[in-house]
Amino acid sequence: MSKKTTxxxxxxxxxxxxxxxxxxxxxxxxxxxxxxxxxQMKENVPEGKHLVIGIVGRDKENxxxxxxxxxx
Amino acid sequence: MATLKGQNFRVLLYDSTAAAYKVVGMxxxxxxxxxxxxxxxxxxxxxxxxxxxxITSKSWSVSVDSxxxxxxxxxxxxIKAYQKFKLMWDETDVADNQSIEGAAFARxxxxxxxxxxxxxxxRANSVKSLQLTGTGALSKITTTPTTETVAPGTxxxxxxxxxxxxxxxxxxxxxxLAAAKNLQIHVSLSLEDATTKDTDGGDWQxxxxxxxxxxxxxxxxxxxxxxxxxxxxAQDFASIEDIYEASLPVKFQVANVSGANQRTKGAxxxxxxxxxxxxxxxxxNRATVTYDTTLNGYGEYTVGS
Numbered sequence: 001m002s003k004k005t006t007x008x009x010x011x012x013x014x015x016x017x018x019x020x021x022x023x024x025x026x027x028x029x030x031x032x033x034x035x036x037x038x039x040q041m042k043e044n045v046p047e048g049k050h051l052v053i054g055i056v057g058r059d060k061e062n063x064x065x066x067x068x069x070x071x072x
Numbered sequence: 073m074a075t076l077k078g079q080n081f082r083v084l085l086y087d088s089t090a091a092a093y094k095v096v097g098m099x100x101x102x103x104x105x106x107x108x109x110x111x112x113x114x115x116x117x118x119x120x121x122x123x124x125x126x127i128t129s130k131s132w133s134v135s136v137d138s139x140x141x142x143x144x145x146x147x148x149x150x151i152k153a154y155q156k157f158k159l160m161w162d163e164t165d166v167a168d169n170q171s172i173e174g175a176a177f178a179r180x181x182x183x184x185x186x187x188x189x190x191x192x193x194x195r196a197n198s199v200k201s202l203q204l205t206g207t208g209a210l211s212k213i214t215t216t217p218t219t220e221t222v223a224p225g226t227x228x229x230x231x232x233x234x235x236x237x238x239x240x241x242x243x244x245x246x247x248x249l250a251a252a253k254n255l256q257i258h259v260s261l262s263l264e265d266a267t268t269k270d271t272d273g274g275d276w277q278x279x280x281x282x283x284x285x286x287x288x289x290x291x292x293x294x295x296x297x298x299x300x301x302x303x304x305x306a307q308d309f310a311s312i313e314d315i316y317e318a319s320l321p322v323k324f325q326v327a328n329v330s331g332a333n334q335r336t337k338g339a340x341x342x343x344x345x346x347x348x349x350x351x352x353x354x355x356x357n358r359a360t361v362t363y364d365t366t367l368n369g370y371g372e373y374t375v376g377s
Contacts, residue, residue, distance in 0.1 A: 021089070022089055023089065023146075025142075030330075031232070031328065031329075031330035031338060032330055032331075032338070034338070034339070035328070035330070035338035035339050038338075038339045050376055051376045052145040052146055052149050052375050052376035053145050053328070053339040053340065053341055053375075053376045054141075054142045054143055054144055054145045054146065054341070055141045055142055055144050055145070055198070055228050055233055055328060055341060056228060056232060056328045056338070056339075057140070057141070057142045057225065057226025057227055057228045058226055058227060058228070058229075059224075059226050060226075060227060065226075066142065066226050067142075067328070067339065068142045068143055068145070068146070070145065070146050070149075070376075072149060072376075
């Protein structure tokens, strides 16, 4: 089982935050964690909207991976 | 007299969600071009041979390079939507290189991203290069604008962004471009001078977007035919030749990748259809054989999913 992201929140809670702010930066221990969270979010995107995915970056100091997701 | 170093001359873009200006994060370079377009006003009444250039209009542009490609998807969406950006430049405080100082040379205006290049070179930090062309006036800043500090950005090594190419224009592409070394996405927004006699604001040019084109360039190794088995799971020079010879568009995706050999497709950044307009092989004696290919966008691209 993959590790939870550092947000420690299920994908639906992350999607709620995305709906409210329009943009969110996912943070995870692996790239696969981020992709898995995006896949779950995609299944619950409101009708008429879609996800705009950024590019995974890596923090040079703590090694964490991050991915910007926008709801448009 | 104190000189100003480049890290304290910053371009800031307005974030409408945050209602604040933010520096272009992880910027490595910025240039400002202010142009006076002229007509020669010399007539037969002027003695001598000197021209008399008269400023008839003014145009301006800003270019900025950045090692932050995290927002590539959002920028691609903005360009496609012909989004107009509000931007400014100013001197920044040496304490954080982000807080604006309100220098006398600071200016703000509106611009379109008319040229964007996103480069993903194997094992190197990925880079974006943006050119924004101004529409309308540049203004001195009389009221201190609201700014927001940008958190430290993250780096992306180029091998983690890859091109997947289909063999037709119907099926979702599953095959990565094998042995790739470079990948570059280039988007160009055509702008037309829409200034008329009705335009207020002095002689500043007003721009209107009229069209969009994009191309994808890549360089990869030509692998030995011994390596390619019947169970072909990637696109190689031979299959790229087939696509070229068919003269038809094929589906593509640019995606984040992970896993063994960086070939497992993750979150898709951009997709659409392309036609191969250029394919060339480089085979210097005793050097690795490589090929370059340019794929021109066919129709609109889709960002994200």
